[in-house]
Amino acid sequence: MQLVEGDRCWAGHVAVGRALLRSRQLPVRLAGRLVLAKPLSRLAARSYRWVADHRYQLPGGTAACDPRQRPDRRVHQ
Numbered sequence: 001m002q003l004v005e006g007d008r009c010w011a012g013h014v015a016v017g018r019a020l021l022r023s024r025q026l027p028v029r030l031a032g033r034l035v036l037a038k039p040l041s042r043l044a045a046r047s048y049r050w051v052a053d054h055r056y057q058l059p060g061g062t063a064a065c066d067p068r069q070r071p072d073r074r075v076h077q
């Protein structure tokens with residue numbers, strides 16, 4: 001996930017946390033603060049990475065989400 005705010009771009013768990021902070025609902029904003037808080041940020045980063053790596057196995061995931069199925073993106077000369 002990426003989030004663009006003005007001239008800044010956020011990615012991964014930081015983008016999730018910052019997106020949650022934009023909510024009108026207090027519990028959602030609090031969840032955003034937790035995601036970005038120093039003690040929990042590492043756990044949030046690991047959790048985000050795990051979900052990103054296994055999204056094809058989660059409900060709604062497809063073979064197209066499987067990182068092992070991505071074409072080689074190297075430029076051939």
